[in-house]
Amino acid sequence: MRLLPAGRTAVLVELDDAGQRRRLHRTLSEHPAVGTVDLVPAQTTVLIDVESPDQLPAAVAHVQEFIAAGLDWVEQGAREIVEVPVRYDGLDLSDVAELLSMTTDELVKRHSD
Structure with missing residues (x-):
């Protein structure tokens, strides 16, 4: 996983695969960082856009907390059975x-x- 700057108010989170991206996007959708304006998922990335440059460090720390928690940030909850x-x-x-x-x-x- 890498965090890359994306302008003054955004950070791009690069993940290893689409599964990680889906889980992180879902987690951040349910528990957004303060000031989050938009979350933009792609194949293996999530772009986090915040209201102002002052909020970017907190958004980065927010993502890092989920990652540091290891598997805790990976949704283990209800999965639809097909x-x-x-x-x-x-x-x-x-x-x-x-x-x-x-x-x-x-x-x-x-x-x-």
Whole structure:
């Protein structure tokens, strides 16, 4: 993670991946730094824009607190469970099992686990 200056009233937070970016953006949306005007997420970054240059150091410290807390800033809360109905009766099921050197029952168990 890197914090990069972005003009007089913004800082760009570079993260390792999109998952970290989503979690940080969600966290900062729910717990914004004082003076936050805008949060702009991109693939692996979040731009934090504040009202005035005087508020920028506090915004940087705010982000650093979440990062320093380690996994505490990563949302561990409710995640939506998506159920995908699956049927294991396709004509190619035995071909796929054979290709993977397993029985169809083992393929179904491994896939559904």
